[in-house]
Amino acid sequence: MTTVPTKTETQAMTGAEILVQALADQGVEVVFGYPGGAVLPIYDALFRQNRVRHILVRHEQGAVHAAEGYARSTGKVGVVLVTSGPGATNCVTGLTDALMDSVPVVCLTGQVPTHMIGNDAFQEADTIGITRPCTKHNYLVKQVDDLARIVHEAFYIARSGRPGPVVVDLPKNVVMAAGEYVAPTNLDEPRHASYRPQLDPDRAKIEAAIEMIASAKRPLFYTGGGIINSGPQAVEKLREFVRLTGYPITNTLMGLGGYPASDKQFLGMLGMHGTYEANLAMAECDLMIAIGSRFDDRVTGRLTDFSKGSKKIHIDIDPSSINKNVRVELGIVADCGRALAAMVELWKKRRHKPDAGALGAWWDKIATWRAKDCLRYRQSADVIKPQYALQRLYEATKGKDVYFTTEVGQHQMWAAQFLKFEEPKRWMTSGGLGTMGYGFPAAMGVQVAHPDALVIDVAGEASFMMNMQELSTMMQYRLPVKAFILNNRYMGMVRQWQEFFHGGRYSESYMDSLPDFVKLAESFGANGVRATKPEEVDQAIRTMIETPGPVLADILVDQEENVYPMIPGGAAHYEMKLGPDHGELKETTDKGMVLV
Amino acid sequence: MTSALYTSAPDPSVERHTFSVLVENEPGVLARVIGLFSGRGYNIESLTVAEVDSVRRLSRINLVTTGSRMIIEQIKNQLDRLVPVHKVHDLTVEGAHLEREIALIKVVGKGEKRVESLRIADIFRAHVVDSTDKSFVFEMTGRPDKIDAFIRLMEPLGLIEISRAGVVAMSRGTDGI
Numbered sequence: 001m002t003t004v005p006t007k008t009e010t011q012a013m014t015g016a017e018i019l020v021q022a023l024a025d026q027g028v029e030v031v032f033g034y035p036g037g038a039v040l041p042i043y044d045a046l047f048r049q050n051r052v053r054h055i056l057v058r059h060e061q062g063a064v065h066a067a068e069g070y071a072r073s074t075g076k077v078g079v080v081l082v083t084s085g086p087g088a089t090n091c092v093t094g095l096t097d098a099l100m101d102s103v104p105v106v107c108l109t110g111q112v113p114t115h116m117i118g119n120d121a122f123q124e125a126d127t128i129g130i131t132r133p134c135t136k137h138n139y140l141v142k143q144v145d146d147l148a149r150i151v152h153e154a155f156y157i158a159r160s161g162r163p164g165p166v167v168v169d170l171p172k173n174v175v176m177a178a179g180e181y182v183a184p185t186n187l188d189e190p191r192h193a194s195y196r197p198q199l200d201p202d203r204a205k206i207e208a209a210i211e212m213i214a215s216a217k218r219p220l221f222y223t224g225g226g227i228i229n230s231g232p233q234a235v236e237k238l239r240e241f242v243r244l245t246g247y248p249i250t251n252t253l254m255g256l257g258g259y260p261a262s263d264k265q266f267l268g269m270l271g272m273h274g275t276y277e278a279n280l281a282m283a284e285c286d287l288m289i290a291i292g293s294r295f296d297d298r299v300t301g302r303l304t305d306f307s308k309g310s311k312k313i314h315i316d317i318d319p320s321s322i323n324k325n326v327r328v329e330l331g332i333v334a335d336c337g338r339a340l341a342a343m344v345e346l347w348k349k350r351r352h353k354p355d356a357g358a359l360g361a362w363w364d365k366i367a368t369w370r371a372k373d374c375l376r377y378r379q380s381a382d383v384i385k386p387q388y389a390l391q392r393l394y395e396a397t398k399g400k401d402v403y404f405t406t407e408v409g410q411h412q413m414w415a416a417q418f419l420k421f422e423e424p425k426r427w428m429t430s431g432g433l434g435t436m437g438y439g440f441p442a443a444m445g446v447q448v449a450h451p452d453a454l455v456i457d458v459a460g461e462a463s464f465m466m467n468m469q470e471l472s473t474m475m476q477y478r479l480p481v482k483a484f485i486l487n488n489r490y491m492g493m494v495r496q497w498q499e500f501f502h503g504g505r506y507s508e509s510y511m512d513s514l515p516d517f518v519k520l521a522e523s524f525g526a527n528g529v530r531a532t533k534p535e536e537v538d539q540a541i542r543t544m545i546e547t548p549g550p551v552l553a554d555i556l557v558d559q560e561e562n563v564y565p566m567i568p569g570g571a572a573h574y575e576m577k578l579g580p581d582h583g584e585l586k587e588t589t590d591k592g593m594v595l596v
Numbered sequence: 597m598t599s600a601l602y603t604s605a606p607d608p609s610v611e612r613h614t615f616s617v618l619v620e621n622e623p624g625v626l627a628r629v630i631g632l633f634s635g636r637g638y639n640i641e642s643l644t645v646a647e648v649d650s651v652r653r654l655s656r657i658n659l660v661t662t663g664s665r666m667i668i669e670q671i672k673n674q675l676d677r678l679v680p681v682h683k684v685h686d687l688t689v690e691g692a693h694l695e696r697e698i699a700l701i702k703v704v705g706k707g708e709k710r711v712e713s714l715r716i717a718d719i720f721r722a723h724v725v726d727s728t729d730k731s732f733v734f735e736m737t738g739r740p741d742k743i744d745a746f747i748r749l750m751e752p753l754g755l756i757e758i759s760r761a762g763v764v765a766m767s768r769g770t771d772g773i
Contacts, residue, residue: 132628133635137679140623157679194620194682320673323666 015144015175016045019108022151024051025184028079030070030448031055031108032063036083037123038110041175055448055477058469060087062441064094064165065467068103069445072428073403075231077104077158078445084110085123088169089130093435095165096134100432101254102229104163106154107135113173114142127169136164137195141171144179152184153192160189161197162318163229197317201334206342209289209313209330210350213343216287217358218310218365219247222270222299225254225431226292226316226336228424234258234337235424238291241344245354248366250278252293254431257421267366271299272567273413276374276576277366279565283573284365288312292336295325296432297569305572315339374565374578375417384534386411386486386557390418390458393484396541402454403446405429405439407463410492413563415458437466440483444470447479454482454545461487461514461554471524474550482544483552485517488559496562517554526550609664612641613688614695614765615672616773620680621647621655628678629657638663638671642697642740644762654682656773658765660740685773692768698761699743704731705754713753720746 013021019042023031030053035043046054057063060082067078082091088109098105112121128140137157139150147170154166184190213219221242227234235258242249242265249259250270259266268275270282282288288310293299295314300306303325312328314321315336322331332339377387404419405428406412412429421427428446430438443457457464464485474481486492494509518528527547531540537555544553564579619625626645633640642660647653661671668686675684687693701722703713713732717724722736736746740763747758767773 128624129627132624133631192679195679318673318677320670320677322673323669327666 012178013181014041014045015147015170015177015179016041018144018147018179018181019151019170019175020045020049020052021181022148022184023079026152026155026187027076028052031079031081032057032066032070032445033081034060034063034083034087036087036110038084038112038172039081039087039108039170039175041172042081042108042110042170054081055444056473057441058472059467060090061094061437062444062467062470062473064091064098064105064107065435065438065441066445066448066470067105067107068094068098068101068438069405069428069442070449071104071445072442073425073446074449075425077106077155080105080107082107082109083123084112084127085125087123088127088167089125092130092134093433095131095167097430097433097435097438098165099134099136101430102163102225103165104158105165106151106158107131107165107167109167109169111140111169111171114171115173117171127167131167134165135167136162138167138169140169141174144174144177147174147179148182152182152190156190156192157195161195162226198319198333199317199335199338201315201332201339201342203342205330205332206339206346209315209332210343210346210352212287212311212313212330213245213289214347214350214352214354216247217355218284218286218362219245219289219354220281220285220287221247221249221289221291222252222282222293223249223255223258223291224252224293225258227255227258228292230292230317230336234292234335234340237337237340237344241340241347244344244347246359247289247354248281248363250274250281252296252299252431253416253429255293256416256427257424258292260422261420262422267370269416271296272301272569273417273563273565275417276372276565276578277369279567279573279576280369281366282307285310290314290316290328291340292316294321297325300325301567301575302570302572305574307573372578377561377564377579380534380558382533384531384537384555384557386414386488386555386561387418388534389484389486389531389537389555389557390414392537393456393458393541394419396538396545397454397456400454401450401452402426402456403428403443403450405443405446405455405457407439407457407459407466408434408436409460409463409494410488410496410561410563411458411460411463411486413493414486419458436463438463440464440467440481441470443481443483444474444479447474447481448477451479455480456482456484459483459485460492461485461489461517462491462511465515468520471521471526471550471552475525478549480549480551482550484541484544485552485554486557487514487517487554488557488561489514490559492561493563495560499560499562500568517552521550521552524550526552528552528554530554530556532556610662611665611668611688612660612662613668613671613686614693614763615657615659615661615675616685616687616765617657617659617675617681618648618683618773619655619657619678620682621653622680625655625680626657628680629659629675632674632678633661633671636670636674638667642762644764658763660763683773685767687765687767690767693765694768695739695763695765696737697740697743697763698735698737699747700725700759701734701736701747701750701755702731702757703734703750703754704756706730709753713750716746716749716753722746
C-alpha cells in the first residue's frame, strides 16, 4: 500500500526527519533494525513519530531475513535500518539472499560522517564497496538535499523489474544536516534516466510462442518465483492458461504456490529433490514453457543432457536470465503477468485447441511416472520419520490461514515435497543462496505482516541455532511464531552427501551438546514441546498450534533418513535415484566428491 | 618439451567483441562494471573510460572482451542490467565499426638499430615525441593490430617500454549511439 503524499511543497527538515517522511510516503509501516552510533539521529527521529513502527531485532542478519519474510508474504518492500561497520557487514548474508531470490528490500545503513570516510574511523566499513556485488543497486548519500530523491529511487528500484535489495548508506552528518524534503512524484512508474525495466512483451514473439504452444505434442510448463513476484495477475493468468491448454505444469522451489498443488495438472516440484514425474517430463517434453524461472543448476542437473529433445520458450523480466545456462529457441523479456495475459488473449482469439491425441498419450506417459509414487517412504513404528511429521503438520494446518518458512537442508526439501501450497506468498524459503538461519527471522517478518495468521518455521536443529536469538524479539513484540524443528542431531544434508559421496565419513556433521529446546524456549519465557515417538507427533503439533505465543517444537526424527528422490549434483534428470524403497542401491563411491 | 600451455589450440568458439557502454558519470560506476566482469569470470582485454557529455553527465566505456556466443550475450545483458547504465552496444555484432588506440613506445639504441627504428616508425606513421642521443619515444595511433605489429618490429631494436591507452571505438555510418 502506498500513501498519498501530503506535502507537495518542499520544506526544511533534518536528514533524519526527511528519511522518516520518505519512508512514510513510500507506505512503509514497519522497519526491522538495530541501533548504533552512526544511526542515533535516525532513531531519535523515529522516537518522535508514530507513523513508522520499528522492530528491534537481536542480530542484523535477522533484520534482513525478517524484512525478506515481510516482503515475500505481502509483495511490499521490506525495510532494514542498521548502523555503520558491523551493523552493515552483518547484513551481507541477508542482502545476498535477497539478491539471489529477487526479494525487494531497502537496507538503510549508517555511515561515519563524510569527512571521516576513508580514515578507518571507529565502526567504519566500505559499505558501498562491500555490498556492491550483493545488491541490485546501492547509494552513498553525500548531501542532505539528495536524500529524499535517493530514498524514493531506492524503493522504486527495489520493487520494480526483477526485485532485489538496495542499500542506502547514510553518513551521520548528512542525516543531521538541515535540508529540503521532496515528495515522491509518481509512485508507480517514476521515470528514471537509465533504469527502465521492460514490462510489455514483444507482440510478434507472443504470437510465435502461441504457435509453438498450440502445436506441441509433449508440452510442459516450468514456472518459478517470477510468477509470484509479478503479482496476482500472473498467478491468475497462469492458472487460466494452464487450464485452457490442459498441459502439465511443474514449479520450482521458489515457484511453489504459483499453481495450486492439489490441481491434477500439477506434477509437483522439479529439480534435485523434485518428483520423478516432474523431472522425467522435463527430460522428455518436446516443448518447455519456462516462465519466471531461471534454469538454475539445481533444476537442470547436467547441462549437456538437459532436456535435449525439447524446444524451449523462456519468459523472464531479466534479460540476463535468458540464454544464461540453457540456450532457448524463443526468449521473451517481459513481466510474467503481462506476457501471460497476452498469451491467454491470443490463445482464445485464435481458438486454439491442443492436439488431443498427442496430449492424451503424453498424460498416459506421465501417469506411468506418477505411478512410481516417488515420495513414498518406509513408515516406522518406533522412530519418527521426518516425512511423516511433515505430513501430519500439513494435515493439521490444511485450510488454515497459514504461512510456512524453512531453514536450509533436508527438512527444507521434505517441506517442499510434503506441504502443499494452493496460493502464492505462503511459502518463504532460501532458494538461491541456501541460507541456514533464514527461516526463523523470516517467519518473524511474516508474522509482523500477518499478526493473526499461523506462521510456522520448518527447521532443522542446526539451522535453527544460527538465528535462534530472534526468539527474544518475538517475545518482546508478542509474535507467536512456531518453530517445527526436525531434530536429527546431524546437519542432515551434509551427512547425506557424506554418506553418498564421501564413503560415509561423517566429518564434523554431528552436533553433540545440543540444547534442550524445550528448556531453551522456557528460558526466553516461551513454550516448548517435544515428540520422540510417532504416536506423539499429532499431540505435539496440536500443542504447538494451540499454545499462545512462540513455541519451539522439538521433533526427534530418524537420524539417518535421506531425502529422495535425488538427482545427484551434475547428473542428468533420467539418472534420478528413487531411494532404497524402490530397490535401488545407495551410491557409496567417491566419484561424487567433485559435485556441488 | 610439450606443455599444456602451448599444445592446446585456441578455442574456435571464443569470439572477440567490442562494446560501447554509455553510463551515468557517477562515483563507483566503473567499479560496478569491473566488479561485474571479475565476479562473473569474464575477460577484459581492454577498457577505456571518459566523460563524453558534461551536460547530461554521461561517460562512455569502450570495452574489448572475449567469450563464447552465450557469454558475450550474457555480458551485454548483465551490463544492461546495471542501474546507471544507459545503453550497451555490441559494435562487433552491430556491423562495421572503427577501433583506434594510442600508444607511446620507448626504444633505446644506437647506430644502425636507431636508424632502423626511425625508418619503421615513418612507415607506420608514428611520430617522435621525445628523443635523446640514445632513445626515441614514438607516439602512434591506429588499429590495435597495427600497434601490435609496430611493437613486434621494435622488439629487436631496443624496445624498453610500452604505454597503451586501450581501445576507443565507434560504429561507421550515420547512426549515433
